[in-house]
Amino acid sequence: MRVAILAHEGFPDRAKTAVGLLRYADDEVAAVLDRTRAGERVRDHVPDVQDAPIVEGIDDVETSIDALVVGIAPIGGGFDETWRPDVRGALERGADVVAGLHYFLGDDAEFADLAAEHDCEIRDLRRPPEDLTVSDGTASEVDAEVVLTVGTDCSSGKMTTTFELAEAAREWGVDAGVVPTGQTGIAIEGYGIAVDRVVSDFAAGAVERMVTERAADFDVLFVEGQGAVGHPAYSGVTTSILHGAMPDRLVLCHVAGRDAVHGYEHVSIPPPGEYAALYESLAEPVAPAEVVAGALNTQRLDEDAAAADAVEAYADAIDAPATDPVRFDASEILPAVLGEE
Amino acid sequence: MRVAILAHEGFPDRAKTAVGLLRYADDEVAAVLDRTRAGERVRDHVPDVQDAPIVEGIDDVETSIDALVVGIAPIGGGFDETWRPDVRGALERGADVVAGLHYFLGDDAEFADLAAEHDCEIRDLRRPPEDLTVSDGTASEVDAEVVLTVGTDCSSGKMTTTFELAEAAREWGVDAGVVPTGQTGIAIEGYGIAVDRVVSDFAAGAVERMVTERAADFDVLFVEGQGAVGHPAYSGVTTSILHGAMPDRLVLCHVAGRDAVHGYEHVSIPPPGEYAALYESLAEPVAPAEVVAGALNTQRLDEDAAAADAVEAYADAIDAPATDPVRFDASEILPAVLGEE
Structure with missing residues (x-):
């Protein structure tokens, strides 16, 4: 095309x-x-x-x-x-x-x-299928490993991290697929449901359907997260994806130096370690999952050395390996993401 | 009528x-x-x-x-x-x-x-208005006090507790209003938006709009919660209401003896104290709020004495006053709910 x-x-x-x-x-x-x-x-x-x-x-x-x-x-x-x-x-x-x-x-x-x-x-691309239903709470039963990107804000790198991880995994010979949940991911993959456009009652069900469908074709699924669980407008979408996908592991995406929600500057972003714990607490009652790695968007830092320092500090904060998957290399966190560490 | x-x-x-x-x-x-x-x-x-x-x-x-x-x-x-x-x-x-x-x-x-x-x-009643928008994150600025009922499951008494608390408050001379978020509440009040039927992106915005509208008419608003934050299908709706309403205080509703999600028996309900802490953690980044009281549905217990014991144990578990607002009296928790304790 x-x-x-x-x-x-x-x-x-x-x-x-x-x-x-x-x-x-x-x-x-x-x-x-x-x-x-x-x-x-x-x-x-x-x-x-x-x-x-x-x-x-x-x-x-x-x-x-x-x-x-x-x-x-x-x-x-x-x-x-x-x-x-x-x-x-x-x-x-x-x-x-x-x-x-x-x-x-x-x-x-x-x-x-x-x-x-x-x-x-x-x-x-945002027009949802007409036959969506409520979730059955069964995505954890799929055969594929499911990895979900979550964020501390919108536009924090979830979509990018999802695709970078999938590419890196494929280079390692892993049969990896992407579950896109937003318009860009859908445009790239030619597949997916824009979860933010789905009726709230069916949002988790839409994610469950995609995970179940794609799990039949791949060994590892990278599910694209949306929004952030501390976002005043989009947290419902975030939660629906977390509980609809029932992921095995989470990757936390964050923008270096961003400390307030984009467009909602009166809402502070909690420190990354607290944010990781919040996602884990929220996952726990439905399908427990840990933040096993971090993706830091260091675009605003000019120097690679400063970016590397920021990544190291971020890894310490979330107590997990981290990288900037665009500036550095997604494969640095791949062992943790694939559960091999 | x-x-x-x-x-x-x-x-x-x-x-x-x-x-x-x-x-x-x-x-x-x-x-x-x-x-x-x-x-x-x-x-x-x-x-x-x-x-x-x-x-x-x-x-x-x-x-x-x-x-x-x-x-x-x-x-x-x-x-x-x-x-x-x-x-x-x-x-x-x-x-x-x-x-x-x-x-x-x-x-x-x-x-x-x-x-x-x-x-x-x-x-x-579930047809949403056509001009809904994303939330501005401003519900915390309204003049009214905002109390939200949250639950450990669907059908745990949130709607009932909301109306019982509003009635009890009115009996005490408080200018109290209800913000209905589901079809029954809307049918009763002749006002409201069924949040579960709203496009996910606009769910918090719909709640914010209602809270802002009704805050102009009342001193205290009782917002009807939906679902539960640990519910595999409806947690997105729950989260949208929590963050859209930006409540001052939370009332946790629970069914005595229920330990698995209704219709999703493979999903356990965490202990009430943990559940209260989860709601507080989730509220924190957007608008901090504490679980100040509990409403226990004791319908399945035949004896009043057993129900009273269950309420006492529940109050201990969430470390806040509790009642069964139908079997006993919503006014028992009203001081805590109104922030007067």
């Missing part, structure tokens, strides 16, 4: 889906749409992913594309009307449109008509 | 909404529909609520009614097709139909047509 990624006014820092696709997906990225950076290139901002031109809008994408992917997710998940010409233009070119917004583009009359007219497809 | 309550094959033990309405609502109950108990009376089964005849079906309700309320909620929230003649009959008589199912009766073509034809209304 060759795709263009819409990331207006957000690339790269507020365009998590765009960067995730550039880094992990098999798709070829023809262009990134960001009208504030037109003329620049992806590698000017993110050095270690596939390169592509950044353009003003869909009409500036010169090659043919199979799909336009909406690569930013504003808080609340709304559709920005300034994106309409790009979505319209993509459909008029016969390209599919893939989006992970709360607002379903497939329900937009203009887009639905255009898609029908040009014989292309609108895929709303 | 005069209402009939549908509770086929479930009255009274599996008809929580029916019993809640009989006990707490201002509505006059003309009849309970339960085809397995036709000819009996409400008071044959539940002694301390308003009495009414139990009948076979809607055609046996002899007085005029304003509404038929569906008073049972099967696991999964589906519609039982054997109820169709009763719903149809109610609409044909011009009565409204009120239901708290996941399956929305208003979306059923036959019922929608009948409602239009007979100029009556179908109210699906």
Whole structure:
């Protein structure tokens, strides 16, 4: 698949889906749409992913594309009307449109008509299956080992850590799969349910279904966590994933130096050791699991030496091996994550 | 309002909404529909609520009614097709139909047509408002004192305790209101959002909205909790309510002698003291709150003396005053609940 990624006014820092696709997906990225950076290139901002031109809008994408992917997710998940010409233009070119917004583009009359007219497809990644049910509390019975990434905040590296661990495990010859629970992971894997969009009663059930399905295909599953259990808005999603997945082990993701919840600066983030204990206490009554490793996002630290020091301090704080899976190497924590330590 | 309550094959033990309405609502109950108990009376089964005849079906309700309320909620929230003649009959008589199912009766073509034809209304209590948003993390700023009931399981007495505490507080002259979060509470209050039916991302936001709205009208709010934080299917809803409401104090509800999650017998319920500590740990990062009192459901104990012993042991276990608010008196824990101890 060759795709263009819409990331207006957000690339790269507020365009998590765009960067995730550039880094992990098999798709070829023809262009990134960001009208504030037109003329620049992806590698000017993110050095270690596939390169592509950044353009003003869909009409500036010169090659043919199979799909336009909406690569930013504003808080609340709304559709920005300034994106309409790009979505319209993509459909008029016969390209599919893939989006992970709360607002379903497939329900937009203009887009639905255009898609029908040009014989292309609108895929709303957050639209949940219609036959979800409550959890049976049985995910712990699957044959696969289940590892869940949990975090001290949103955007703390859970999705990245999940994919980095799966890649590292595969390099070690482990038959590892990913269970994506958010729009970026789903876009990358072409599989998954956006748990934050599921009716609360069925959220754990949705995770249980995915773990059960994927356990039939893999020996080890890396489940992508969402939110944080101390997040004022998203903790319910976090808890549903923890109890729906019934993981064997947890990996705690944290951003070095972040001490307040992003967007909720009045809410402090507890120290990592306390946070790890809180996840373990919450897991205990349903399916006990320990935080066996940590992933520290050291992006904001310029020097590798400072990042290494931060990782070491983080490992001490959570009393488990840690790494920065992007800056350093996910395989450093793999033995602990796989239960081999 | 005069209402009939549908509770086929479930009255009274599996008809929580029916019993809640009989006990707490201002509505006059003309009849309970339960085809397995036709000819009996409400008071044959539940002694301390308003009495009414139990009948076979809607055609046996002899007085005029304003509404038929569906008073049972099967696991999964589906519609039982054997109820169709009763719903149809109610609409044909011009009565409204009120239901708290996941399956929305208003979306059923036959019922929608009948409602239009007979100029009556179908109210699906679980249908969430369309303009919900993520939480801002601001419920702790409201002027009212906020008390949340939490539980060690589903059906452990949270709704009952919420209403009993509000009634007891009003008797003491406190300007107390209820924030209902489930279909029965909503049916009783004529206000509320069924949080379990809200998209996960917006569940805490829905609670925050209700707390903020109702805090303008009352000095003390009793928020109805849902599920339990150690429940394999519903813990996400529980957590969303805890963090969305940001309560000042918690009341822990438990069923005497219950040691496994209802319907999930392979999942043990931790001891009450540990459970209280878990709620406090989970509240801490967002808005600290302590379990200040306990409500023990002693329904299964025949003797008052045994029930009193169980309450005393429960109070010791959670290190806080406790009562059975139905068998004994909610006012026993009111000073602690109101923060006056």
